[in-house]
Amino acid sequence: MDMQKVNSMDFGEFVDVFGNVIERCPLIAAAVWSQRPFSDLEDLERHFFEFIDTLPRSGQEGILRCHPDLAGRDLQRGTLTAESQREQSGAGLTTLSGDERRRLSELNARYRARFGFSFVLAVRLSDRAAVPGELARRLHQQPEHELRTALGEVKKIGHLRLLDLLGSEPARLG
Ligand SMILES: NC(=O)NC1=NC(=O)NC1=O
Numbered sequence: 295m296d297m298q299k300v301n302s303m304d305f306g307e308f309v310d311v312f313g314n315v316i317e318r319c320p321l322i323a324a325a326v327w328s329q330r331p332f333s334d335l336e337d338l339e340r341h342f343f344e345f346i347d348t349l350p351r352s353g354q355e356g357i358l359r360c361h362p363d364l365a366g367r368d369l370q371r372g373t374l375t376a377e378s379q380r381e382q383s384g385a386g387l388t389t390l391s392g393d394e395r396r397r398l399s400e401l402n403a404r405y406r407a408r409f410g411f412s413f414v415l416a417v418r419l420s421d422r423a424a425v426p427g428e429l430a431r432r433l434h435q436q437p438e439h440e441l442r443t444a445l446g447e448v449k450k451i452g453h454l455r456l457l458d459l460l461g462s463e464p465a466r467l468g
Pocket residue numbers: 361362363364377378379381382412413414415416417418451
């Protein structure tokens with residue numbers, strides 16, 4: 295998909311395509327649409343990220359709460375969004391042992407109790423073996439620092455999803 299196509303989308307099309315770039319936060323795409331035209335993927339992405347950065351803390355925490363837990367209830371129930379399903383199964387989170395799932399669930403609960411939002415990690419850039427360790431490490435971060443770290447992961451997920459959507463056009467030979 296090229297930027298000319300993106301810039302010609304009406305509101306409904308734009309939110310249909312980009313509404314889940316930030317997990318379960320179509321509001322962000324709905325807001326960013328009015329910033330068109332976008333010069334390229336980086337420009338489009340910058341608008342998504344500026345929206346997140348300029349939210350009050352409560353809004354930023356709300357974005358984190360919209361993310362389904364890793365190997366959590368949504369995955370068990372099959373209620374993940376298509377993007378999350380691909381990411382979580384791609385990272386091997388659908389084939390955890392009972393013990394691994396219980397450990398992750400217990401760590402997630404401790405993390406949520408401490409910070410008031412879910413643990414978010416761009417699992418396409420990680421793997422199932424690293425998740426518990428990363429969660430345990432971040433569990434001890436200071437809240438202000440962890441909020442920034444978690445939002446950084448949201449942006450990594452968003453960047454990869456935008457690449458999936460806009461990808462690099464097949465090189466035009468000649
Ligand atoms: N809580 C999460 O980190 N969720 C997710 N990370 C991903 O990369 N995809 C998800 O659904």
